[in-house]
Amino acid sequence: MPDLKQFLLADTAEGLTEAEILGWRVKPGDEVKVNQIVVEVETAKAAVELPIPWAGVVTELLASAGDTVEVGAPILTIDIDPAGVAASNGTPPAPAAEEEMKPLVGYGSKQGSAQRRPRREAQAAPKTPAKADAVxxxxxxxxxxxxxxxxxxxxxxxxxxxxxxxxxxxxxxxxxxxxxxxxxxxxxxxxxxAAPPPALADARERRVPIKSVRKATARAVTDSAFTAPHVTEFLTVDVTPMMELREKLKRHPRFAGIKLTPLAFAAKAVCLAVKRTPDVNATWDEAAGEIVYKDYVHLGIAAATPRGLVVPKIRDADAMSLAELAGAIEGLTMTAREGRTPPADMLNGTITITNVGVFGVDTGTPIINPGEAAILAFGAIRDMPWVVDGEIRVRKVLQLALSFDHRLVDGQQGSEFLADVGAILADPAVAITY
Known part of the structure; x- marks a missing residue:
């Protein structure tokens, strides 16, 4: 007899409740090996490939591409004893016994980690026959x-x-x-x-379900906007010295093969300024009634992707050199745009930079990422008239905007931090004094 097991949708990140099936890598009748990738799903954080913990033959796919499935729901059925060995001689197949296998990393939801949506239990209505019974x-x-x-x-x-x-x-x-x-x-x-479309609707309108990254982003920014009291301050900076230094460093052997962008200078400036104003690198713990100060910087870099806005983190960015930060930013943004950022890389940030300048935008009022105290908007660098030594000259100028949580950061601390970032960008030599 077949020995059927159901492959359940795993909780690939803390708090995951559902995911969308992007595509199957197998079909009914295919033989699979232990740890073989069988499906790609899109969560609220990233696209993730899921391996199966058993070997056997796929008997049925329980969800189709495009379906949204709850964590813990079965999505595939596999026969781990397709030859019927276990039924004929009473011995279990060697590689297939679930209790003999170690759990895969990220497979299966953690106890209490995911909040599943309540389901209505059928009482009067008959239950759907189990897949195993059908065989x-x-x-x-x-x-x-x-x-x-x-x-x-x-x-x-x-x-x-x-x-x-x-x-x-x-x-x-x-x-x-x-x-x-x-x-x-x-x-x-x-x-x-299906109801007919409203009288005012026509072919010029499209309706798209709210899900995955867009759904998670909407929930996060709404929670942040109505939980953390936002204050935003602005600063216009002459960054001509920074741009001149950038051109010099691009020819330096240390930066060979590295894409040195102005954003890398901003990342370094933020890491240095945090040491002088630790309030912007803290977390408000409402449940514990505490403020948690972080003696490290997990720097978030907001990245626009085809799937929506994601904010992967550079771990321990404060311990990196300018060249290391530049390389990390390049790799991080490339991975994010491809939709391959691991969910773990988008958790536990301490402060974030959003580069609106790449879109030709001067500045904005960014919304703080939940759990953080501040976010810096980095604007477009433009040739503008600027007074230097009493004379008007054309200089490289950008605008910075800092939004901070007023529960954690007072106006003084927010202003000092923003001024420090601006001073480093205006004259990178200032960095050696920090």
Missing amino acids: SRPEAPPEPPAETGRRGGYVPLAKPPVRKLAKDLGVDLGALNGSAAGGVITREDVERA
Whole structure:
């Protein structure tokens, strides 16, 4: 007899509740090995490839590409004893016993780490037959759900692609009578029930489900905006000396093969200025009634990607040289744009820089990342008239904006930190005095 196991959607990062199936690497009938990548999913933090902890033959895919699945839900069924060895001689297959295998890193949700959405339990309605039962004995067609159970516990029967279609079209599955055997709702049932578009809507409008990175970003910035009292200050800086130094260093052997951007100078300035104003590198712990000061800098770099805004971190950025920071920023942004940033690399930042200058924008009022005390917006560097020694000259000028949490940072500390960053960018030689 087949020995079937269900592969559950893992909690790949703290607090993950759901993920979207981006694509399958296997299909029913494929043989798989231990730790083989079988599926790619998109969480609220990144695209992640998931390995399977067993060897065997795939019997069924329980979700389709594009489906959003809750953590802990089964997404694949595998036969770990396809030859029926265990049933014939009573011995378990060597590589397949789950209790004999060590858990994979990131596989399975941690106890208490993920907050799953509550599900309605079917009471009057019949349960869907288990996948294993369908293999071990003939499947009996389920009885149609009782109409009296349509309220208060009714669970509509529909396959994942049909559920996704219903979600996209705004159709309530609970209000439909399935036309297939056993009351199963089909694609045609959903399409017939789809309400006509509003009178004012036309082909010039598109509706896209809110999910993954966009959903997580919206939740994070809303929580931050209405939890942390934001204050934003602005500073205009003549960075001509910094740009001149940049041109010199680009020819230095130490920076060979490294993309030295103005953002790297900003990152170094932030790390130096933090030492003089530690308030901007702290966390407000409401539950403990404490302020947690960090004696390290995990520097977040906000990156615009096709999937939305992500903020990967440079760990211990304060311990890096300018060349090391430049290399880290280049690698970090490239990985982020490819959607390959590991979820762990986007956790536990202490302060963030957002480079709006790459879009030709002078400045803005950035929203603080949850759990941090400040965020610096780095604007576009422009040729502008500037007074130097009583004369107007054309100089390289940029604008900085610092948003900070007023629970942690007073106006004095925020102003001092911003002034320190500006002073280092205006004259990099100042850095040796810090």
